[in-house]
Amino acid sequence: MARIRTIKPEFWTDEVMVQMPFEARLLFVGLWNFCDDYGYLAYEPERIRLQVLPSDDVNISELIDLLSAAGRVEVTSLKNGGRALHLPHFLEHQKISHPTESKIAPEVSGKVAIPLEVRRQVASKHGCKPGERADAACYYCGAPGSIWWVKTQKGRPSCWVAFGDLELDHFHSEKEGGEATENNIVLACRHCNRSKGTTHGFSFLLRKIPEDSGALRPEGNGKELKGKEDKHSAPAAPTLRTKNGKSLKGEHLERFEKFWTAFNYKRGKAEAADAWLSLSPDAAFAAQVIAAAAREAKGRAALVASGQTPKMAQGWLSARRFEDEDAPALPPAKNGNGTCPPVTDEKGLIAYGAKFGLNPKAGESWAQYRSRVVQASA
Numbered sequence: 001m002a003r004i005r006t007i008k009p010e011f012w013t014d015e016v017m018v019q020m021p022f023e024a025r026l027l028f029v030g031l032w033n034f035c036d037d038y039g040y041l042a043y044e045p046e047r048i049r050l051q052v053l054p055s056d057d058v059n060i061s062e063l064i065d066l067l068s069a070a071g072r073v074e075v076t077s078l079k080n081g082g083r084a085l086h087l088p089h090f091l092e093h094q095k096i097s098h099p100t101e102s103k104i105a106p107e108v109s110g111k112v113a114i115p116l117e118v119r120r121q122v123a124s125k126h127g128c129k130p131g132e133r134a135d136a137a138c139y140y141c142g143a144p145g146s147i148w149w150v151k152t153q154k155g156r157p158s159c160w161v162a163f164g165d166l167e168l169d170h171f172h173s174e175k176e177g178g179e180a181t182e183n184n185i186v187l188a189c190r191h192c193n194r195s196k197g198t199t200h201g202f203s204f205l206l207r208k209i210p211e212d213s214g215a216l217r218p219e220g221n222g223k224e225l226k227g228k229e230d231k232h233s234a235p236a237a238p239t240l241r242t243k244n245g246k247s248l249k250g251e252h253l254e255r256f257e258k259f260w261t262a263f264n265y266k267r268g269k270a271e272a273a274d275a276w277l278s279l280s281p282d283a284a285f286a287a288q289v290i291a292a293a294a295r296e297a298k299g300r301a302a303l304v305a306s307g308q309t310p311k312m313a314q315g316w317l318s319a320r321r322f323e324d325e326d327a328p329a330l331p332p333a334k335n336g337n338g339t340c341p342p343v344t345d346e347k348g349l350i351a352y353g354a355k356f357g358l359n360p361k362a363g364e365s366w367a368q369y370r371s372r373v374v375q376a377s378a
């Protein structure tokens with residue numbers, strides 16, 4: 001229901017509003033007439049357009065996103081997966097004598113807010129220059145949208161970037177620890193973002209897309225879909241081609257990508273993918289390897305500082321270096337000539353174990369074998 005609202009004279013000289021394009025200012029005032037007595041209204045861009053700017057050629061979702069970037073409107077998520085708008089300072093400006101209870105407020109489950117800096121990084125990543133506009137597409141289905149790096153009234157690039165018909169989606173969901181950083185934010189249409197929910201981006205793609213429908217590189221900015229994919233056809237399943245011409249996909253690819261991020265030494269990815277494929281770790285094993293990769297990454301600077309060359313992921317994986325830290329250190333072997341050289345690889349350990357009559361058993365993990373050898377030699 002529309003209501004009569006008041007405008008304070010200060011509105012016209014508000015330091016944020018004066019920098020906004022005319023249509024954003026007018027839309028903002030229009031929202032007051034259609035929100036409830038607590039400043040909430042359903043977020044239906046088409047309806048808002050018909051109510052407030054019915055014969056203007058404007059993109060409401062872009063303008064709302066701009067007002068949201070500027071902190072004048074909050075885009076909130078609802079318990080049913082929908083969205084609503086909230087005007088955060090509404091009650092400071094409106095005197096409402098007998099407010100009607102808000103039907104929307106109790107349904108709100110959270111706020112959708114992405115830092116301005118990240119918005120600008122995402123825009124840059126998609127080729128949008130300061131003060132310009134660029135086309136963009138939903139990462140998951142290729143539906144078109146826009147990026148608008150807003151200019152101030154003086155024609156200079158402002159600090160605000162607005163996205164039209166696309167939402168900023170945490171690829172690895174916030175609830176699962178995904179951060180609002182440039183690398184974890186993809187652009188998604190409302191439909192995909194809503195059906196994805198808190199699913200990991202990879203799982204969502206896999207659920208959406210039939211297997212073996214082609215090759216989509218797992219790392220990218222969403223642009224790779226443009227021009228190659230019809231909006232209505234499903235994009236290709238993510239696969240990674242290994243150096244030996246095999247492909248890594250599904251949960252193995254998902255785990256490998258997590259490893260690759262944790263290892264954080266971005267050389268020889270295709271080679272590393274082969275090493276990963278020959279391990280083909282299950283979820284628990286992969287988690288161990290990923291944790292060790294993160295420790296390896298942490299210690300790399302010190303290693304380089306000490307003049308050593310850091311190991312590339314392939315070598316690190318094939319030498320099973322991820323087991324190094326969990327296993328007790330090997331004591332030097334006693335033999336006629338003093339001590340053996342330190343055992344650092346698989347071959348060396350087997351040779352060392354043989355001195356005690358120990359060979360790796362079928363089904364035994366590397367760490368288990370190692371600790372048997374350690375015990376025998378102690």
Ligand SMILES: [Zn+2]
Nearest residue numbers: 138141189192
């Ligand atoms: Zn989509």
